[in-house]
Amino acid sequence: MEKFTVLNGLVAPLDRANVDTDAIIPKQFLKSIKRSGYGPNLFDAWRYLDVGQPGMDNAKRPLNPDFVLNQARYKGAEILLARKNFGCGSSREHAPWALAQYGFKCVIAPSFGDIFYNNSFKNGFLPVALSESEVDNLFYDSALPGFRLVVDLDRQTVATSDGSKSYKFEVDASRRHSLLNGLDEIGTTLRHADAIRAFEARRQAQFPWLFR
Amino acid sequence: MGRTLYDKLWDSHAVHVGEDGTALLYIDRHLVHEVTSPQAFEGLKLAGRKPWRMSSVVATADHNTPTTGWERGIAGIEDPTSRIQVETLDANMREHPAKAYFPFLDKRQGIVHVIGPEQGATLPGMTVVCGDSHTSTHGAFACLAHGIGTSEVEHVLATQCLVTKKMKNMRVSVEGSLGRGVTAKDIVLAVIGRIGIAGGTGCAIEFAGSAIRALSMEGRMTVCNMAIEAGARAGMVAVDDTTVQYLKGRTFSPTGPEWDQAVATWKMLVSDADAKFDHEIRLDARDIAPQVTWGTSPEMVVTVEASVPDPDKEKDPIKREGMERALVYMGLKPRTPMQDIRLDKVFIGSCTNSRIEDLRAAAAVAKGRKVAASIKVAMVVPGSGLVKAQAEKEGLDKVFRESGFEWREPGCSMCLAMNADRLEPGERCASTSNRNFEGRQGAGGRTHLVSPAMAAAAAIAGHFVDVRSWR
Numbered sequence: 244m245e246k247f248t249v250l251n252g253l254v255a256p257l258d259r260a261n262v263d264t265d266a267i268i269p270k271q272f273l274k275s276i277k278r279s280g281y282g283p284n285l286f287d288a289w290r291y292l293d294v295g296q297p298g299m300d301n302a303k304r305p306l307n308p309d310f311v312l313n314q315a316r317y318k319g320a321e322i323l324l325a326r327k328n329f330g331c332g333s334s335r336e337h338a339p340w341a342l343a344q345y346g347f348k349c350v351i352a353p354s355f356g357d358i359f360y361n362n363s364f365k366n367g368f369l370p371v372a373l374s375e376s377e378v379d380n381l382f383y384d385s386a387l388p389g390f391r392l393v394v395d396l397d398r399q400t401v402a403t404s405d406g407s408k409s410y411k412f413e414v415d416a417s418r419r420h421s422l423l424n425g426l427d428e429i430g431t432t433l434r435h436a437d438a439i440r441a442f443e444a445r446r447q448a449q450f451p452w453l454f455r
Numbered sequence: 456m457g458r459t460l461y462d463k464l465w466d467s468h469a470v471h472v473g474e475d476g477t478a479l480l481y482i483d484r485h486l487v488h489e490v491t492s493p494q495a496f497e498g499l500k501l502a503g504r505k506p507w508r509m510s511s512v513v514a515t516a517d518h519n520t521p522t523t524g525w526e527r528g529i530a531g532i533e534d535p536t537s538r539i540q541v542e543t544l545d546a547n548m549r550e551h552p553a554k555a556y557f558p559f560l561d562k563r564q565g566i567v568h569v570i571g572p573e574q575g576a577t578l579p580g581m582t583v584v585c586g587d588s589h590t591s592t593h594g595a596f597a598c599l600a601h602g603i604g605t606s607e608v609e610h611v612l613a614t615q616c617l618v619t620k621k622m623k624n625m626r627v628s629v630e631g632s633l634g635r636g637v638t639a640k641d642i643v644l645a646v647i648g649r650i651g652i653a654g655g656t657g658c659a660i661e662f663a664g665s666a667i668r669a670l671s672m673e674g675r676m677t678v679c680n681m682a683i684e685a686g687a688r689a690g691m692v693a694v695d696d697t698t699v700q701y702l703k704g705r706t707f708s709p710t711g712p713e714w715d716q717a718v719a720t721w722k723m724l725v726s727d728a729d730a731k732f733d734h735e736i737r738l739d740a741r742d743i744a745p746q747v748t749w750g751t752s753p754e755m756v757v758t759v760e761a762s763v764p765d766p767d768k769e770k771d772p773i774k775r776e777g778m779e780r781a782l783v784y785m786g787l788k789p790r791t792p793m794q795d796i797r798l799d800k801v802f803i804g805s806c807t808n809s810r811i812e813d814l815r816a817a818a819a820v821a822k823g824r825k826v827a828a829s830i831k832v833a834m835v836v837p838g839s840g841l842v843k844a845q846a847e848k849e850g851l852d853k854v855f856r857e858s859g860f861e862w863r864e865p866g867c868s869m870c871l872a873m874n875a876d877r878l879e880p881g882e883r884c885a886s887t888s889n890r891n892f893e894g895r896q897g898a899g900g901r902t903h904l905v906s907p908a909m910a911a912a913a914a915i916a917g918h919f920v921d922v923r924s925w926r
Binding site for chain 2: 261263266273274275277295298355359361365366417427436438440452
């Protein structure tokens with residue numbers, strides 16, 4: 244897994260609550276059997292004026308000039324700022340894949356859909372939950388051209404690049420450790436293989452019908 | 456102190472718990488479908504790993520499969536990318552044979568959340584995962600069941616465990632009797648309307664109360680299915696005689712002395728009387744009327760007697776903006792009576808409402824009536840081949856066909872429109888599915904979520920009607 248340590252990135256504000264995974268990556272792009280290639284279709288229905296289909300030359304499609312990511316000032320943005328319940332809806336991991344492959348490394352919002360939040364950590368993509376008022380402040384600040392933030396996972400802080408404002412965020416110790424070190428989670432779990440086998444044997448003896 | 460049903464399920468599956476509470480949770484049943492599994496199998500192969508226990512896996516192809524043209528075989532999947540996904544699952548199942556695989560065209564194929572319980576492959580006390588958020592459906596059998604991402608699919612394949620943290624306990628109690636024409640779908644939409652689409656985030660919801668106990672297993676599955684639409688990854692209902700009766704004699708249910716042993720352990724899968732819940736919600740079943748969503752999120756829901764809400768009356772600016780955006784997308788004006796909303800298409804199906812009881816309810820409304828001339832397509836998509844066969848045995852297919860409904864082959868179909876069944880931009884649909892998100896049923900499509908009876912009545916009338924006033 245890719246590491247995440249400190250990120251100093253340009254911020255793109257997406258001023259919407261309840262951005263669902265169908266909006267992040269529409270279902271027609273879920274037909275791929277690969278893990279890559281989703282970036283050009285991130286927010287497809289909002290980003291382009293036509294109806295997107297797999298296999299289209301996205302460079303030739305008409306862009307929606309009103310959509311925030313199409314504005315020149317947000318080109319190269321690595322931090323997405325959004326409202327509450329970001330990533331609600333389906334379990335598709337294609338959502339964090341699309342965000343990461345577009346170039347985002349972090350999303351900051353007051354809250355997240357549970358499955359999306361989980362999936363993000365598996366891909367070196369950091370979801371940061373701040374309070375609604377803190378996020379509100381950041382939306383206000385993001386009106387400044389070139390507004391950047393520094394996200395430090397080790398210190399669990401989000402700060403303006405001049406250090407004038409800093410916010411603390413919570414993250415599980417084990418998730419933080421995995422992401423800071425880019426650990427292979429399956430490899431880590433398999434260190435407990437003997438314990439899993441022993442548990443399984445006990446369970447099978449007790450509830451044999453679950454193993455038929 | 457007493458434990459909740461969720462506490463019991465958690466405690467009995469925790470293999471290892473770390474200092475920060477992150478646990479390895481043992482997984483009994485892993486359901487697999489074609490959309491979220493190919494990258495997981497590929498990941499295993501690249502890492503040189505083998506699946507831990509394929510006898511825990513039950514697989515089917517459902518998201519991409521067509522609902523017409525099955526006589527053409529695999530060639531009936533016209534979109535080549537969809538076909539490759541279905542064929543990739545075939546190949547993965549050949550390489551790693553599962554406990555059961557119901558491929559495209561098999562007469563037992565169907566929506567993964569319909570066939571698991573139907574086959575008795577979902578049993579009380581299990582942990583059930585699937586790369587699909589509607590895995591919460593299986594909680595109806597007192598399982599800890601929830602959706603996972605593709606990295607987690609790979610992790611469960613490789614280790615038989617999930618790395619996860621314990622959620623909070625929420626109980627939603629629905630007491631009293633439902634009125635005629637009011638169903639499980641209306642209960643769960645009313646719950647989401649009450650607590651909102653993030654109301655259950657971070658929680659496992661136990662649905663309880665006399666109205667839940669009075670539901671069939673099909674109804675309980677409908678309720679648990681949409682727990683995720685309230686933000687809760689898992690929904691569940693305690694075991695009772697309804698659960699046990701449903702499972703008796705199913706293909707993978709235990710038999711002989713093991714059946715008695717199993718039933719004895721299942722009966723303990725209830726919350727203790729003194730168990731503590733972090734959140735408690737109570738609804739009176741008598742207050743629940745047929746529900747219709749008006750917006751682009753399941754919490755944007757009103758009763759069929761109501762009108763489209765007015766954003767000007769909403770004080771929260773973020774919420775108001777969301778309502779305004781939803782009204783533009785849905786092409787609706789505030790204060791329009793819901794029953795004045797005219798429809799283009801009707802979809803009866805999905806893992807929420809495609810089981811035999813759902814089809815019976817829709818057929819009872821459709822019987823002897825005709826779909827309105829203004830409806831372009833009204834389709835009924837059974838949840839599985841076995842549901843389809845049962846419906847045909849009961850003559851429901853004839854009822855639907857004579858009324859002008861199309862009777863299709865099983866699959867996820869227009870719930871998420873990954874196959875050819877979809878809305879065109881601007882088309883408006885009464886749908887028994889679970890999500891009314893922008894573009895969910897096709898780019899620019901407008902979805903209104905309702906129960907099967909309400910959908911059938913809307914097809915006949917051409918607009919929403921209060922099914923309670925129909926006889």
